[in-house]
Amino acid sequence: MTELSLDSLRFEAKRLHRAYMAREVWAVQRLQQHPPKRDPDSLRRADFLHVIAQENGFASWPRLKLAAETTGLDRAAKLQRLKIALFHGQTQVAEALLTDTPDLADGAFGLECALYRRQAVAAALVRDPNLATRTLGPRRPILHLAYSRWIKARPELEADMLAVADLLLAHGADVNDGFPAAEGEDHLLSALYGAIGHADNMVLARWLLDHGADPNDNESLYHATELGHHDGLRMLLEAGADPRGTNALLRAMDFHDHEAVDMLLAHGARPDDFNPEEVGGEQPWAVPALHQAARRGCDRRMVDMLLEAGADPSHRYLGATAYAYARVHGNRAVAEAIEARGAATPLSREESLLARAAEGQDSPGEYIDPARLPAAYANILRETLHLPDRLPVLERLVALGLPWDLPDGLGITPVQAAGWEGLPDVMGFFLRLKPDLSHVNGYGGTLLSTILHGAENAPDRDSRDHIGCLEMALAHGVALPRREIGFAGREDIRAFLEDWAESHPGQVV
Template identity: 65%
Template sequence: MSDLSLDSLRFDAKRLHRGFDAGAPWALERLRAHPPRATLAGLKRADFLRVVALEHGFESWPRLKLAAETRGLDHAAKVQRLKIALFRGQNRVVARLLDETPDLADGLFGLQCALYRREAVAAALAETPALALTRMGPRTPILHLACSRWIKARPELEPEMLATAELLLAHGADVNDSYAEREGDAQRLSALYGSIAADNMAMARWLLAHGANPNDGESLYHATELGHREGLRLLLAHGADPAGTNALLRAMDFNDHEAVVLLIAHGAKVEEVHGGETGATASAIPALFQAARRGCDRRMVEMLLDAGADPQREWQWMTPYAYARAYGRNAVAEALEARGFAQPLGREVSLLAGAAEGRAPEGQYLDPAALPPACRAILREIAHDPARLPQIRALVELGVPWDEPGPQDGVTSVQIAGWSGAPEVMSYLLGQRPDLSHVNRYGGTLLSTILHGSENAPDRDRADHIACLELALHAGVALPRSAIDSAGREDVAAFLQDWAEAHPGQAV
């Protein structure tokens, strides 16, 4: 970061402006990742400055400029990087920044809360009690505290963390405080959600004990993702209602029988379907279809049938049996057959069922107009699984759309393969020449999506995200130097650094 200067960032904005005017792919990619407020037809110098500021973790150019003028740009950039690392759980980056600059968080109340520095928090509140209620960036201090993942690196600081929470509460902090993840979002994320997402059960217990609402629309859903059921049991014990949360369907993503039993016992309905956009409120599908979609086992299907799931209910032109055959989920199909719910398959579903076995009859193609809507996303749904590569090849040969962005998240099949760390699938899809400049609705490029998956994909310890990064870089995607600094995994950062040194022209 030592080479940063306002002049160099202004020059970068000018370069971006010139690249955009010339239609350069790298410039369009940067603008897609950080969309300006104006339409692309009416961009001004301020819009390009704002993109540069967003890329460095600041909400606007004036905020970046103010930080640079008051603290120095290098120091300000490190502060922003520390904030992001604490929120994302990149504790390797946190430790490195604090080792390099031990006083980095001094005088910054939100960061002191996120680092559980009880004595500093107490001293600041004694001097300025209103700090407990002051919004610092998008979040107030209790949200900085609850969303911090520093506890994973420093579990011995739990008493200091809880004492900090008590201090904030004593000065008026709201345990039900919330924030919008992106500017303009109607959906708000609570302090409780922050602690659940951070897998910080001590913080979650404290919040619930002090009146946090367990029905915040997100916490129960995300409690099913943790690899244990402590958070799920904790929320249910405090009155969390599974209705309308999609928590049941999310538990099925992991074929988690015990979580499904818990949720059904607390009122989750296997036939509930509701609308939405993302996460806990994503558009739901009936439970039997979800079992087929996620490859659940026969026991799961029998549990759902015993709980009242309708094996004859149609969804998007299909029955559960036809859907299971189309996806090649034999355990689901066999469980339905055993209860008498097998049925003949139409032409398109028969072709999909053949593809599930790795067969694509020569000279036969799917009719896109006759393809059931329930199956339009089939390739994206299986792109995470290397074992499904023969099926993926057969689907492409049959003419199934393979590079369509998801209608809600804008994520493509090759991005899913990269996020999941599945180089075999990603290599095949790259061979089909996908749009490498595509930016999904999270602002993710192919490279940044792989980086996110290397830190957040459920099977990241068994996956090979470095191989996926190498494939993407060999395919010619740009390597932003900021990606090297922001990588949360040491092995990933080392690989990217080595690549940048060997391919300096690709590092931007």
């Protein structure tokens, strides 16, 4: 890790301030990723110091300054990097930091919990029993424990991990503790979600449920469908998790997981679990089951399961019937199932053209006015680009006039989505259309940081080519923040970025 100093960070804040006033793209992006609370036209030096602090893993400049004055900035920065590595499962980074500085976590109670240091935790609680319920940084100790992914690197520490959990509980920790999903939000992310959905730590999840954790926390059931196994889902359902009123069923369909769908239906999940008058409004996540099956490419077996469970072909979603939606998405399994029930509906001119594109047919000389499209199809490029062999369909849709740089509800554009998925061919298609490469999405992500996030979090990351996407983005001139190199969790990606920075020093900001 590059050694830091407060003076160097102050200079960087001054440089950022000047560049932002000149509206240089890299500076504007950095403030979009870490937006200050003040009006953008009245920013002061303190606002840019705040950005610098957040980029280095600190909540504010005063916290960074205090850490620097009490432990030294280089050590404080390493501590923050270790916290991030444990939270995100960057085990190689965590191991390197602890090898370089073996005493790095000593005395940091939250980190000692996250590293399952049983003896250190026990000794600290003897000295100060209130540590178990004290907020340390953004979370209390049981949350540091639950959200740590260290078990993936050190499965042999399972007994120590559970001993730490027992110690915290004995000193007043709450198994239903949580922290806000975002600043100012009331919705809390629970310890149980941390163990199941975030850390894929089934042993700790079982311990939490056995000690009274509420399985209906509005997060765990949904994310248990994403793990690639059914241990967490089964555990939650057996503990009384109620799938009604959640979108767990729809999420299981995203992965074509027949067994998970069957389990959820058996425990009361309803295929069309929404108020039809509120679809896309009060409940924007409420998609009718057959529409979901259509856009996710589900097979006939899945469709029949849904129909047998009561899925209604007559439901509309944002102006589209289930039959038209299936045709537009090229899903014959859904379309034929609806036809077999005599529930097929006519297609509009626009839907007919979209269906032709999905079915492999060009429509030379024909164009679609996006303003005439039902809202259900507004983000069809973004929503379907990850499907197998989709590129020819995307090309035909763009040829028909569909917007190819439109952000979705989370501010993610098609080129960013392709990068997150690790699909260089699809991303290259959108890059050739010359999208806005300075765009920052609703998560504060640029094209580069979105690709990096996908490389560590996209469900199909092991079979995708995120390095190819990074190379393509950098070749198109996007800035390479030096911070992103140090924070990359994958060793191969970090090596690639280091090599690029060495070969293209002018691109590094």
